[in-house]
Amino acid sequence: xxxxxxxxxxxxxxxxxxxxxxxxxxxxxxxxxxxxxxxxxxxxxxxxxxxxxxxxxxxxxxxxxxxxxxxxxxxxxxxxxxxxxxxxxxxxxxxxxxxxxxxxxxxxxxxxxxxxxxxxxxxxxxxxxxxxxxxxxxxxxxxxxxxxxxxxxxxxxxxxxxxxxxxxxxxxxxxxxxxxxxxxxxxxxxxxxxxxxxxxxxxxxxxxxxxxxxxxxxxxxxxxxxxxxxxxxxxxxxxxxxxxxxxxxxxxxxxxxxxxxxxxxxxxxxxxxxxxxxxxxxxxxxxxxxxxxxxxxxxxxxxxxxxxxxxxxxxxx
Numbered sequence: 001x002x003x004x005x006x007x008x009x010x011x012x013x014x015x016x017x018x019x020x021x022x023x024x025x026x027x028x029x030x031x032x033x034x035x036x037x038x039x040x041x042x043x044x045x046x047x048x049x050x051x052x053x054x055x056x057x058x059x060x061x062x063x064x065x066x067x068x069x070x071x072x073x074x075x076x077x078x079x080x081x082x083x084x085x086x087x088x089x090x091x092x093x094x095x096x097x098x099x100x101x102x103x104x105x106x107x108x109x110x111x112x113x114x115x116x117x118x119x120x121x122x123x124x125x126x127x128x129x130x131x132x133x134x135x136x137x138x139x140x141x142x143x144x145x146x147x148x149x150x151x152x153x154x155x156x157x158x159x160x161x162x163x164x165x166x167x168x169x170x171x172x173x174x175x176x177x178x179x180x181x182x183x184x185x186x187x188x189x190x191x192x193x194x195x196x197x198x199x200x201x202x203x204x205x206x207x208x209x210x211x212x213x214x215x216x217x218x219x220x221x222x223x224x225x226x227x228x229x230x231x232x233x234x235x236x237x238x239x240x241x242x243x244x245x246x247x248x249x250x251x252x253x254x255x256x257x258x259x260x261x262x263x264x265x266x267x268x269x270x271x272x273x274x275x276x277x278x279x280x281x282x283x284x285x286x287x288x289x290x291x292x293x294x295x296x297x298x299x300x301x302x303x304x305x306x307x308x309x310x311x312x313x314x315x316x317x
Contacts, residue, residue: 062294197256
């Protein structure tokens with residue numbers, strides 16, 4: 001991570017813990033908003049107008065938070081309007097690295113070798129983790145936002161006049177329900193798997209594990225007679241669920257010790273996973289090799305760096 005703008009190689013996946021050993025996630029640092037006319041959004045400054053070709057998205061295919069934004073970009077028809085750089089999957093001594101690993105590419109916008117260089121370019125004294133996703137403005141040469149929830153929201157709300165898509169990931173009549181579902185998914189499942197894998201006490205691990213499987217059991221029951229989390233309507237809550245499910249058996253089950261049951265043991269969740277993967281553009285946002293290479297490169301959890309050969313997901317070619 002960066003401390004006063006200086007990179008430290010003493011990197012550890014546990015960002016912070018509470019008094020009971022529970023994992024605490026870092027808060028996002030940049031919260032500007034792109035809007036259709038460039039007015040200020042919910043937070044941050046004005047001047048970020050939705051324009052074709054103006055913005056660049058930095059992601060890691062191992063990261064569920066970054067993959068959320070890639071899914072929204074694909075479903076909302078923004079692939080020709082917002083360019084992307086993909087870092088290599090393995091975490092290095094300097095964090096995320098740009099390079100030639102299959103499925104990755106170089107930073108053609110800023111020429112950075114590591115993600116942390118982008119953070120210190122904006123704030124030479126930045127302290128914190130150089131995380132993905134990160135949305136960059138090519139015009140003003142600055143970071144717009146590095147919070148995945150905000151990025152999905154602005155993709156959905158600001159760029160509609162540029163595309164022909166009718167997709168709405170956050171319809172007004174479901175907004176309150178989506179917010180509640182998102183909070184529940186985050187606390188128990190999306191971040192819950194991290195609270196299992198990065199717990200520093202048995203009590204914290206056991207508590208988080210119970211939450212993960214209570215949620216999976218509930219979702220399995222919910223999806224018995226409905227297509228998506230809100231019936232036949234696909235929303236941003238489904239994006240949040242999918243990115244965790246698709247990583248579960250390949251990474252979380254083994255590395256994060258969420259090994260009570262695999263997603264393969266849940267027929268409704270398995271069918272849901274395959275259904276979402278088949279949506280237009282979603283297959284390009286999932287790379288199981290990156291997921292396994294990335295998670296199993298975390299030396300604090302896997303010091304020998306051995307990457308398991310399985311499992312495989314039959315619907316992913």
